[in-house]
Amino acid sequence: MPKDVIYGPQFKRKVRARTHRRRLEGVQHRHQRAPLAPLPGEPLVITATTSGPLPFAEVCCWYWTDDIPPTRLSFERTSVAWDELIWDYVQYWSATLPAFAAGAWLRYQVGGRVAVTYGDPPRWIYADNQAASRETATQFAISIDGSAPPGWARAALVYHIFLDRFHPGDGVPWNETQSIRDFYGGTLRGVIQKLDYIASLGMNAIWLSPIFASPTHHGYDATDLFAVEPRLGTNADLEELVAAAHARGVRILLDFVPNHWSNQHSSFLHAREHADSPYRDWYLWQDWPDDYVSYFGVPTMPKLNLAPGGPVRQHLIDAAAYWLGLGVDGFRLDHANGPPHDFWAEFRRACLRANPDCWLFGEVVEPPPVQLGYQGSLHGNLDFALARALRATFALGSWDLAQFDAFLGSHERFFPAGFSRPAFFDNHDMNRLLFLADGDEARLKLAALALFSLEGQPVIYYGTEAGVSQENSTRDGVGLDEARQPMLWGEAQNSELVEYFRKLASLRGAHPIPEGAARRTVHLDPRKGTYAFHWGSDSPLFLSAFNLGRDPQTLRVPAIFPVFPQDHLGGQPVTQTGDTLEITLAPQTGAFIS
Numbered sequence: 001m002p003k004d005v006i007y008g009p010q011f012k013r014k015v016r017a018r019t020h021r022r023r024l025e026g027v028q029h030r031h032q033r034a035p036l037a038p039l040p041g042e043p044l045v046i047t048a049t050t051s052g053p054l055p056f057a058e059v060c061c062w063y064w065t066d067d068i069p070p071t072r073l074s075f076e077r078t079s080v081a082w083d084e085l086i087w088d089y090v091q092y093w094s095a096t097l098p099a100f101a102a103g104a105w106l107r108y109q110v111g112g113r114v115a116v117t118y119g120d121p122p123r124w125i126y127a128d129n130q131a132a133s134r135e136t137a138t139q140f141a142i143s144i145d146g147s148a149p150p151g152w153a154r155a156a157l158v159y160h161i162f163l164d165r166f167h168p169g170d171g172v173p174w175n176e177t178q179s180i181r182d183f184y185g186g187t188l189r190g191v192i193q194k195l196d197y198i199a200s201l202g203m204n205a206i207w208l209s210p211i212f213a214s215p216t217h218h219g220y221d222a223t224d225l226f227a228v229e230p231r232l233g234t235n236a237d238l239e240e241l242v243a244a245a246h247a248r249g250v251r252i253l254l255d256f257v258p259n260h261w262s263n264q265h266s267s268f269l270h271a272r273e274h275a276d277s278p279y280r281d282w283y284l285w286q287d288w289p290d291d292y293v294s295y296f297g298v299p300t301m302p303k304l305n306l307a308p309g310g311p312v313r314q315h316l317i318d319a320a321a322y323w324l325g326l327g328v329d330g331f332r333l334d335h336a337n338g339p340p341h342d343f344w345a346e347f348r349r350a351c352l353r354a355n356p357d358c359w360l361f362g363e364v365v366e367p368p369p370v371q372l373g374y375q376g377s378l379h380g381n382l383d384f385a386l387a388r389a390l391r392a393t394f395a396l397g398s399w400d401l402a403q404f405d406a407f408l409g410s411h412e413r414f415f416p417a418g419f420s421r422p423a424f425f426d427n428h429d430m431n432r433l434l435f436l437a438d439g440d441e442a443r444l445k446l447a448a449l450a451l452f453s454l455e456g457q458p459v460i461y462y463g464t465e466a467g468v469s470q471e472n473s474t475r476d477g478v479g480l481d482e483a484r485q486p487m488l489w490g491e492a493q494n495s496e497l498v499e500y501f502r503k504l505a506s507l508r509g510a511h512p513i514p515e516g517a518a519r520r521t522v523h524l525d526p527r528k529g530t531y532a533f534h535w536g537s538d539s540p541l542f543l544s545a546f547n548l549g550r551d552p553q554t555l556r557v558p559a560i561f562p563v564f565p566q567d568h569l570g571g572q573p574v575t576q577t578g579d580t581l582e583i584t585l586a587p588q589t590g591a592f593i594s
Contacts, residue, residue, distance in 0.1 A: 004396060004436060005475065006388050007365060021086050025052040027059065027112040029127040029140065031341065031373035036416075038376070039146045040102035048075060048110050048127055051083070051090045056125075057115040059093040062134065063108035065100060073097065104144040105349055107308075107342060109137045139308050141342030142376040143349045149379040149420045152251065153330075153359040155512050157505050158459040159203040162428050163187070163210075163232055164217040165486045166462055167194050180481040183217050188233035192241050195248055201465060201498070202505025205251040205457075207332050209428065211238060214262060218428070218484075219255075220334060221262035221301050225319035235326070242327040251329035253359065258316045258347070259338030260295040260303045268302055281305060282312040295335070306339045313343060317350045324354040336362025336378065337370070344377035361420050368414055380420025383456050385411060390425040394447035394548075395436035400526040401548065405533075408519070412455065417516045423456030426464050429480050434469045441467070442588035445500055446546055449569070449590040452504040453533075453544035455513045463487050465501035467494030500569075507568055507592050511542045522557040530555055532583070542594040547585035555583040567591040 009015050023030060032047040050056040059075040075093035083090050100106055111126040111134070126137030164183060167190030168174055175185040188211070198206060210219030213227045228235050242252050262268070267279035272289040274280075284293035284305050295301040304312050320331065331351070336344065344362075351358050362381045364371050371381040389407045392399040399407075415421060425433045425447055437443040444464075451458050462468070463485070470482045488494075513535055522543070523532035529548035532555055535541040540560045547553045559581045567574050569592040573584040583591055 004388075004391050004431065006384055006391075006430060007367075010366075017085060023128075024049060024083060024086055024090055026050070026054070026130045027056070027110065027125050027127040029110045029138075031140065036372065036375035038100070038142065038144060040104075040144055041099045043099050044097040044106075044142075046095055046097060046108070046110070047078075048093045048112070049090050050093065050112050051086065051088055054125070055115040056091070056112040059095075059110065059112045061095050061097070061108055061110050063097055063106060065104045065106055067104070100144045102144060102146060105141065105345060106144055107139055107141045107345075109134055109139055111137065139340065139342045141345035143345045143352075145349065145352060147348075147352055147356075147379075148418045150330075150357045150359055152357070153379070153420060153457065154515060155509070156205045156251070156359070156422075156457040157203045157508060158205045158207050158253070158422060158457055159198050159201065160207045160424070160427065160459050160461045161191060161209060162462060162484050163191070163208060163219070165484050166190060167487060167489070169193060174486055180478050180484065181217065183231060184486050186232070186487075188228065188237040188241055192237070192244055195241075195244055195250065199248045199250055201460075201502050202509055203460065204249055204509075205253060205329070206245060207253040207459070208255060210255045210257060210334075215264055216262075220257050221260070221264075222257060223262045223265045225261070225316070226322055238328075239326050246327065251359075252327070253330045253332055254323055254328050255334055256320060256323075256331040257334040258304065258306070258343070259335045260301040263300045263302055265302075278311075281310060282315075295338070303338070306343045308340075308342060313346065317347055320347065320351055321354040324351060324358055329355070329357070330359030330361075332382075333360065333362040333378065336374065336381065337364045337366055341374070341377050344374065348377060359420070361422055368411070372415060372419065375416070375419055380422070382459075383421040383423045386421070386423050386454070386456060387425050387427075387430075390447050390450060391433055391436060394443050394450065395425075395433045401524060401529065401531045401546070402526040405521055405524055405531065408454070409521075412519060421456040422459050423451055423454060424459035424461065425451060426461035426483075427459075428461070428484055429474075430483060431474050432461070432464065432469050432483055434464070434467070435473075435483075439469065440588075441494070441497060443548075444497075446548060446588065446590050448501060448504055449544060449546065449592065452508045453542075453592070455517070455519070455535075458505075458508065460501065465498050466492075467497050503569055504592075507542070511594060513541065517541070522560075523555050528553055530585070532557055534560060540594075542592060543581075545583045545585060545591045545593065547587060547589055550587050552587060553585050555585065557581050557583070561594070565593050567593050 028049045034045045038044045048059050061073045062070050064070040073095050075095040078094050079092045081090050111124045114123040129138045131137040164186045166186040168185040169190045170193050211228050212222040213224040213229045214222050245252050271277045271279040293303045360379045362378045364381045368385050393404040434444045466488045472482050474480050474482045517535050521533045530553050532545040534543035559576045559579050565574050572591050575582045
């Protein structure tokens with residue numbers, strides 16, 4: 001069975017220990033604030049820590065807005081704690097910033113003054129990058145806009161399309177290819193022609209892989225953020241897609257990459273060729289012109305210089321506003337932990353001005369505390385922790401249902417209401433769940449039932465519903481492209497599986513989970529592989545039941561429905577008599593009961 005990797009090297013114990021130490025030593029803020037996203041007129045408490053070999057005499061914050069000049073505020077030392085892993089004390093400091101008006105763009109920096117002997121000049125160290133000057137210190141920022149995710153996003157059912165592999169267009173064959181890395185020929189026209197299929201699945205939002213001009217099939221290395229890649233279509237095609245989707249009640253989300261782009265971008269070529277190029281400051285140079293910072297060391301993807309006030313920032317914001325102006329409904333933001341947080345606060349502010357109803361969520365492949373730190377900058381982040389739990393429980397079997405339930409109980413309480421957590425178990429950068437499950441469709445169906453039964457917005461990666469899988473692990477052979485096989489159409493589709501996903505989407509659409517609703521586990525037997533939970537206490541919305549075992553099972557739970565309930569997913573036997581609800585499940589099946 002292939003090994004599943006989501007968090008990469010950071011999941012290794014030694015790497016986690018180094019990360020923990022790095023995030024405590026010196027002066028640290030790490031977006032520790034309450035509330036994380038203050039409303040207009042609401043004070044803000046920010047927290048910092050100091051630790052390590054240097055003594056700190058004081059900690060201060062410098063904050064400003066467009067209307068308030070930089071103002072210095074001293075912290076109070078509040079407590080001290082011993083950390084077993086770093087084997088040292090950690091000092092805690094806090095300060096309360098005043099309330100700010102609606103529309104304010106709050107920026108601030110945090111620094112600690114090292115205690116020195118008499119006569120030495122003051123020495124400051126700044127959080128979180130341990131800079132020695134405010135000019136190079138980490139800048140934190142929040143958009144004080146009180147903006148929750150748009151109402152439509154709460155009920156979003158997202159269909160994730162990898163454009164080159166989805167559909168070339170009616171009557172157009174796939175390109176002849178020699179490798180999974182070749183161009184297969186998917187187009188925007190192909191998506192337009194399959195809108196009825198997507199809508200028939202019950203999906204009401206489409207997330208498109210990058211559409212921008214690019215030399216690669218994946219498009220995460222743009223050469224022009226204002227133009228559609230000609231292989232995929234034209235700007236006019238995108239406008240047509242948006243209009244046609246909206247006519248069907250389907251929203252369009254673009255994959256936007258502000259951290260890096262192609263080394264064939266005209267600005268990068270000019271910056272390398274001319275020492276006085278106006279684009280030179282758009283990039284981070286170790287030694288101009290050949291040594292530059294790139295995305296994970298990939299030389300074809302130079303990283304952008306997104307330092308505060310940098311000129312490339314406005315270019316990116318202008319590009320985002322352009323697409324929103326064409327009717328796009330929001331963005332999935334690639335590698336959102338690459339750019340600094342203050343960029344996202346500025347980006348959010350501009351996007352909401354261009355379209356107050358847009359939805360902005362990031363790809364932050366980090367643990368939940370890091371993800372939560374983006375509240376106030378983005379509407380939320382893709383739920384990688386849940387993806388790991390779903391894959392471990394339903395595909396790999398490395399978690400039993402007790403561990404899954406324990407995870408859900410903590411995970412749901414950790415994130416506040418209003419923080420978007422689009423939920424998924426497949427994407428273009430990881431092995432498909434069906435492949436991890438050794439082709440066992442029953443396990444895929446159970447994972448899908450869980451996905452559509454939990455509160456995050458379900459995201460279905462194209463083809464998951466049709467039986468698309470892969471032959472090799474993404475850790476072998478050609479890598480990530482293994483999970484980007486071409487879509488199956490017509491008789492090649494698994495029609496029974498398609499219908500199953502169609503039912504799930506219909507049931508989720510008919511039973512939306514209100515913000516702040518509570519989930520209650522009513523049955524758990526990890527030895528038999530049975531599990532059941534429902535949403536809502538006084539008037540349950542629905543109950544989901546699971547049998548992961550190889551034998552039929554009957555689950556008995558407290559009677560919760562005022563009228564006779566039934567399984568709307570597979571029609572399995574359900575009876576409610578007196579104070580007992582009895583559910584009979586065939587092996588490796590589930591039920592959606594209301």
